[in-house]
Structures are given as structure tokens and as C-alpha cells.
Amino acid sequence: MGYETRLLIGGEMVEGEGAGLEVENPATEETVAAVASASAEQLDAAVASARAASPEWAAMPGVDRTPLLRGVATALRERAEALAAIMTTEIGRPLSESADEVEWCAACFDYYAEVARSEIGRVIPPIESSQFAVVVKEPHGVVGCIVPWNFPLLLLCWKLAPALAAGNTAVCKPSEITPLSTLALADVFAELPAGTVNLVAGAGETGAAISNHSGIDCVAFTGSVATGRKVGIACASRNARVNLEMGGKDPFIVCSDIGPEGVEVAARGGAWAAFLNAGQVCTSSERFYVMEDVYDDYVSAFVEHTKTLVVGDPLDPKTDIGPMVSAIQRGKVVAQIEAAVAAGAELLVGGGNAGRERGHYLEPCVLTSVPEDSDLLTEETFGPVAPIVPVASLDEAIEKANSLDFGLGANIYTRDLRTTIRCLKEVRAGSVWINDPLTDNDAGPFGGFKNSGIGRELGTEGLDAFREAKHVHMDSVIEVKDWWYPYG
Numbered sequence: 001m002g003y004e005t006r007l008l009i010g011g012e013m014v015e016g017e018g019a020g021l022e023v024e025n026p027a028t029e030e031t032v033a034a035v036a037s038a039s040a041e042q043l044d045a046a047v048a049s050a051r052a053a054s055p056e057w058a059a060m061p062g063v064d065r066t067p068l069l070r071g072v073a074t075a076l077r078e079r080a081e082a083l084a085a086i087m088t089t090e091i092g093r094p095l096s097e098s099a100d101e102v103e104w105c106a107a108c109f110d111y112y113a114e115v116a117r118s119e120i121g122r123v124i125p126p127i128e129s130s131q132f133a134v135v136v137k138e139p140h141g142v143v144g145c146i147v148p149w150n151f152p153l154l155l156l157c158w159k160l161a162p163a164l165a166a167g168n169t170a171v172c173k174p175s176e177i178t179p180l181s182t183l184a185l186a187d188v189f190a191e192l193p194a195g196t197v198n199l200v201a202g203a204g205e206t207g208a209a210i211s212n213h214s215g216i217d218c219v220a221f222t223g224s225v226a227t228g229r230k231v232g233i234a235c236a237s238r239n240a241r242v243n244l245e246m247g248g249k250d251p252f253i254v255c256s257d258i259g260p261e262g263v264e265v266a267a268r269g270g271a272w273a274a275f276l277n278a279g280q281v282c283t284s285s286e287r288f289y290v291m292e293d294v295y296d297d298y299v300s301a302f303v304e305h306t307k308t309l310v311v312g313d314p315l316d317p318k319t320d321i322g323p324m325v326s327a328i329q330r331g332k333v334v335a336q337i338e339a340a341v342a343a344g345a346e347l348l349v350g351g352g353n354a355g356r357e358r359g360h361y362l363e364p365c366v367l368t369s370v371p372e373d374s375d376l377l378t379e380e381t382f383g384p385v386a387p388i389v390p391v392a393s394l395d396e397a398i399e400k401a402n403s404l405d406f407g408l409g410a411n412i413y414t415r416d417l418r419t420t421i422r423c424l425k426e427v428r429a430g431s432v433w434i435n436d437p438l439t440d441n442d443a444g445p446f447g448g449f450k451n452s453g454i455g456r457e458l459g460t461e462g463l464d465a466f467r468e469a470k471h472v473h474m475d476s477v478i479e480v481k482d483w484w485y486p487y488g
């Protein structure tokens, strides 16, 4: 299969002139393509073209932008099969999950195409009857989008769709691990004015250059806490706007009120929430807190269901879980498991490589008796691992859920209204899912409390992340005000 490896700068496809990146298929460990990063001059050119395109795009009435953004959604759907195949080659996840991702991208563009033409601010009550006051929401200018590898297109679209809808132009950088799916988007943006969207490849250096670039007014970042902090510092040092989506360690609480049938469902829901995309989801469930009354039944249902999951070739439609993205990522996860086991944890199922000679396969793992202070229960794992912990009460479950410096998402299974209301009020996380793990909604904000993020994507909150508010105060009368000088 031939891959697009050129960058999109100012509407032109150009070969990168910077450092080379090799893209590996994690299922086979073969190098599938080589991509040259953007050189410093090429990044400058991308920023310059986004700046040049900015006035026209910013001034375009929402009603004219809407069909162009809808056109992006249509173009994504037309290329869904090819884009899904590229993502599966780069990341190793099952093809059906990659196809879902393309559809979610298109849906995000559809959503913002409509939202962006419905308002650009609000009317506020004036101070005096002769006056009229409004808040006008304006684009920042040029937005830099820095994206990780785990959902390369979705996490780009969650930035790009609202940024464009708000009237910004953009320079986008995918992860060095997954540049191909992003570079394949050049055609998708063909109907937009040249320079509105620029696609560059590169590793951390290029990301840092974007964060520090004086021609970029706002940086929207998704990735690890450590990198997000660097991006935040770079932006703060030059007072650029910034939106940070970072790591998580999401809790999953199972209450005893759900009954035996509920326990079965919550075990399957928990396995999906922990193992989706081989556990490489920022909102993966990574800590299970299960009420003592149902703990044994829950663990046994979870283990039995896990044993039925098919780990294998991501191109095979029967596969549930493909390989992890890289040897490094797999190694980090295995190290956390081994440390927990050495400290007394019990590995009930998983941990092997699915009998494969090649590929970064890791069979999904379920552990119990994990020491409370082990990394497996305190640090982000980002792999297919479910540590299950018994809790004596809802108080204990909520206390444990809130005990870390992360606050991205949280799941609760309960049928009890009092428990539901306590959890939705007391659990400190940007998304709280009751009885339906990990379901995002374009109309609802996504983001984290504490170390998991600053700002929100999606919803009207995600549009405002890319808009500057201007207060306009008008008086219909020209007169001397009685609060001016002289005071005496």
C-alpha cells in the first residue's frame, strides 16, 4: 500500500526536509513507511501560510463556513475505509475500532458546522437605558494542534473542527508514531482556502517549536502530563492561549445494588473500558473498586469474560484486541505488572503474547491483591490491565477514586438514585459515566480535573477554547458623565 508521506503547507504537498521518521506496523514489527519531518523553515512556512489565510477565514460568515465544514465531514466518510486501514497499520487496533474513529471525526465536523453558525457571542444588560452591550467571540488567529498516537484523527478533529468553526486557521502535528493517517487527510481539506489547514510531521522537537512559535496564538495539546506541562510552560512564557488534555487513571466503581445480572453486565463493561484499543485510551478504566458483597462474583465474571476475548491480527474481523503500539509502550506496562506481582499482587489471567512471534501483543490482564501504593494503582498504565480492589462502602470507593492527582473520567455502576447523585457530585473528574462506560458526546465537554488537563474540548466549551471574548459597550448619547472630573 502506498502512503502519503508529504506535508501540506499553504495548500501545496511538499516533501519534508527535516529528520526522518520510521513508521512501524505494531502487528508485524515491519517498517511500513518513512516520513521526513518539517524542517524549521518549513514549520515557519506553515505558520506563515496559516497567518496569511487567517483574515479571510476569520471574516467568513458562519453560514458560509458551515457547508465547507460539512464538506470535510463528507470527505472523511468517503475515505473512511482507507483512513481506518492506515490507522490500524500504524496503531495495531482492530479495523472496526479504526472505522468507528473516522465516523466520530466526521460527526464532530458535522456538530461544529452547525454550532458555529448559531452564535458568535451574546447580548448583555447595559448599565444605562441609552446603552447597548454585547459580547463578541472572535478567533484567536492561528492554532497549533499537537496530537498523540492513540486516537490520531479523533483527537485532531476535536481540536481542528471547533478551531476552524470559530474562525481560526491551523498548523497540525501528529505523533511521530502515527503521521500517516494525518498526512492522508490533505485531500479532505482540499475545498478549504489554501493555508487554512497545514499538516506537518515531526517529533517532540517540532511540537516544542510549535509551542514556542510567536506566530501561533493558541496551542491545543493532547498527550502525557509531562509533555503537557512543557507545552503549558512554553505557552505561558509568551502568554499564548493553551488547552491541555493529559493523562488519566480512571476509577470504575461497582456497587452491590446492581444485582447478579448487573454484575455480569458491569464485568463486561469493565473489560471493554479497560481493554479497548489495548487499554491505550486516556479514559481507560485503570482502577476497579468493587463493593465487598459482589467482589468475588465480579472478579470471576471479569476473568471468565476476559478469557473469551480474541487477541490477534487487527485485520481479522474476529479480533477483539490487537497488539500494543510499540515495544516501549508494552515494556512499560509489563514492568508495572511485574512490580505489582513482586509486591504481592495476583495475576489471574493474561500477560502473555498470544503465542505470536512478532508484534507487541499483550494478553489482557486481570489482577487482584495489588498493593495500594503500587504504580499499577497510582500511575497511568496505558495498557490492557484491570486491577480489581474490594471496598467496604461507597465512602471508601469515592475516597479512593479521588485520591490521585488525576481526574479525567470515572465510571459507576449502580441502580440507586442516592448513590448516583452522590457520585456525580463528589467524584472529581471531567466525565462521570453512570452505567455506560466511556461514552463521549460531541455536545458535552471533554477534559480533565487536576493533572488531567486545563480547558475542555467538545461542546460549546470546546468552541470557546478557540475564541477570545470581546466586550462591546455602546452609548447612543454623547454626553458628559456625572462621574467624570471634577469630583469636587
Ligand code: NAD
Pocket: 146, 147, 148, 149, 150, 151, 155, 173, 174, 175, 176, 202, 203, 204, 205, 206, 207, 208, 209, 211, 222, 223, 224, 225, 226, 227, 228, 230, 231, 245, 246, 247, 248, 281, 282, 283, 380, 382, 408, 447, 448, 452, 453
Ligand atoms: P506524548 O506526550 O509523548 O506526545 C504527545 C504529542 O506531543 C506528540 O505529538 C509528541 O510528538 C509531542 N511532543 C513531545 N514532546 C514535546 C514537547 N517538548 N513539546 C511539544 N510537543 C511535544 O504522549 P503520547 O505518548 O503520544 O500519548 C499518550 C499520552 O496521551 C497518555 O498519557 C494519554 O493519557 C494521553 N492522552 C490524553 C488524552 C486526553 O484527552 N486527556 C487523550 C489521549 C491520550
